[in-house]
Amino acid sequence: MNAIDKAREDRSRNLARLRRLTIGTAAIGVAATTGFTYLAAVTYAGTTTSAAAVSAAGATTASTSSAAAGLFSLAPSVGASTGFAHVSSGGS
Amino acid sequence: MLGTADWQALGARARLVVSDGDLDAARAAAELVLAEVDRAYSRFRADSELVGLNSARGKQVRVSALLARALAGSLEAARATGGAVDPTIGRALRIAGYDDDFDRIAGTTRPLQLRLAPVPGWSVIHLDERTGTVRVPTDVELDLGATGKGLASDLCAVAALAAAGPGAGVLVSLGGDVAVLGRPPEGGWRILMAEDSRADPDGPGEVVAIERGGLATSSTTVRRWAADTGATAHHIVDPRTGLPAETPWRTATVVADTCEAANAASTACIVLGHAAVDWLASARLPARLVAQDGSVVRVGGWPEPAAAAAADTAGRA
Numbered sequence: 294m295n296a297i298d299k300a301r302e303d304r305s306r307n308l309a310r311l312r313r314l315t316i317g318t319a320a321i322g323v324a325a326t327t328g329f330t331y332l333a334a335v336t337y338a339g340t341t342t343s344a345a346a347v348s349a350a351g352a353t354t355a356s357t358s359s360a361a362a363g364l365f366s367l368a369p370s371v372g373a374s375t376g377f378a379h380v381s382s383g384g385s
Numbered sequence: 386m387l388g389t390a391d392w393q394a395l396g397a398r399a400r401l402v403v404s405d406g407d408l409d410a411a412r413a414a415a416e417l418v419l420a421e422v423d424r425a426y427s428r429f430r431a432d433s434e435l436v437g438l439n440s441a442r443g444k445q446v447r448v449s450a451l452l453a454r455a456l457a458g459s460l461e462a463a464r465a466t467g468g469a470v471d472p473t474i475g476r477a478l479r480i481a482g483y484d485d486d487f488d489r490i491a492g493t494t495r496p497l498q499l500r501l502a503p504v505p506g507w508s509v510i511h512l513d514e515r516t517g518t519v520r521v522p523t524d525v526e527l528d529l530g531a532t533g534k535g536l537a538s539d540l541c542a543v544a545a546l547a548a549a550g551p552g553a554g555v556l557v558s559l560g561g562d563v564a565v566l567g568r569p570p571e572g573g574w575r576i577l578m579a580e581d582s583r584a585d586p587d588g589p590g591e592v593v594a595i596e597r598g599g600l601a602t603s604s605t606t607v608r609r610w611a612a613d614t615g616a617t618a619h620h621i622v623d624p625r626t627g628l629p630a631e632t633p634w635r636t637a638t639v640v641a642d643t644c645e646a647a648n649a650a651s652t653a654c655i656v657l658g659h660a661a662v663d664w665l666a667s668a669r670l671p672a673r674l675v676a677q678d679g680s681v682v683r684v685g686g687w688p689e690p691a692a693a694a695a696a697d698t699a700g701r702a
Contacts, residue, residue, distance in 0.1 A: 363465070364461055364462065364464075364465040364646050365465060365641055365646055365650060365668040365669070365670055366669075367598075367642040368598065368640060368641050368642055368669060368670050368671060369595055369597045369598040369640060369641075369642065370595075370686065371593050371594070371595055371640050371671045371686065371688060372573060372593065372594045372688060373591075373592070373594075373688035373689060373690055374572060374575045374592045374593055374594040375592060375691045376575065376592070377575070377586065377587050378575040378576055378586040378587070378592050379387075379389075379402045379556055379570075379574055379575050379576065379586060380400050380402065380556060380558045380561075380563060380574075380576055380577070380586055381561060381576070381577040381578075381579040381581075381582050381583070381584040381586045381588075382558070382561035382562075382563055382576050382578060382579065382582055382600055382601070382602045382638060383561050383578070383579035383580050383581045383583075383584060383602050383636060384561070384580060384581055384582060384602065384603070384604025384605075384606055384636060385397045385398070385559075385560025385561050385562075385581070385582040385583075385604075
């Protein structure tokens with residue numbers, strides 16, 4: 294895959310993720326240009342639940358197990374690494 | 386080029402790392418988000434929307450888009466975990482002693498009284514997303530600890546990336562609940578597994594890398610306080626008992642598509658105990674569980690440490 298294709302794929306993935314977070318495609322363009330207040334204001338146009346937003350990514354919401362699959366679908370891969378870390382994760 | 390900013394927010398250490406972007410603008414955007422989150426669903430400020438909702442005594446209340454979104458996420462997490470995480474644990478948490486910002490609880494010199502309060506269950510919450518209204522029954526108190534910090538990380542990452550500029554990548558961590566977005570640095574975003582999220586990222590330990598999504602760790606060893614029974618209590622309540630969960634895990638770290646989901650899953654692991662291993666496998670979530678004796682269980686493709694993997698390969702060569 295060349296760099297342009299990868300950039301397109303990354304952008305598509307990020308847009309899909311933003312849709313799941315903001316539950317409204319209208320928020321995407323808004324979020325890119327304005328502050329968070331607008332982002333929050335457009336997230337509830339009163340159309341979908343977060344479960345339905347996940348269904349836009351391909352999962353169903355017919356049952357608890359499907360909802361589980363929806364919320365927890367598309368988990369990214371994790372790689373082992375060495376060297377310095379950008380951040381720590383532990384209890385807080 | 387990487388830029389890093391650290392500050393305190395929502396009772397935790399906030400860290401923002403920006404790759405190839407405007408750090409100052411990203412931080413300003415993230416701080417705006419955190420201020421709105423605090424006003425919307427902090428359980429520890431009297432003027433937060435959530436505290437007002439918890440005091441509404443069963444009335445239907447119109448809430449902000451942000452709080453509605455947070456509530457929807459918490460209810461979704463409750464459904465998806467079979468109730469292992471549940472936003473109606475607020476009263477049980479308060480009665481168990483977690484009724485203030487943890488820094489103030491940790492400074493308490495005398496044991497706090499440990500009481501039991503039933504957890505009503507998430508199905509009693511009526512959220513009407515069409516009208517943006519919520520009804521919480523009288524004597525039910527909501528706490529969004531299992532999903533709220535993760536959601537805040539995700540929303541900060543969105544705002545920070547938008548502000549950082551084209552071609553940038555961001556990592557946001559709130560107390561070790563990490564969201565990444567945009568173009569990752571070479572080798573991915575590297576995260577040190579630690580007992581305490583305040584550990585120096587340059588310290589020793591297992592390091593993993595992700596290029597998208599979120600990673601969250603739940604722990605029973607950091608937020609602990611003395612109860613009058615002589616036992617110590619921690620902040621992860623089992624909704625089935627209303628008491629701090631009895632768990633075989635010191636920490637549970639999960640990677641998911643969003644930090645909100647990772648936050649929910651890691652908390653669920655503490656509550657589920659040994660059953661977490663099968664649950665994670667069925668949900669296909671990479672996870673690292675550290676048992677009370679320090680042994681590590683890796684699930685769903687969580688890698689062995691890089692040095693151990695390299696040594697193993699060399700030994701077989």
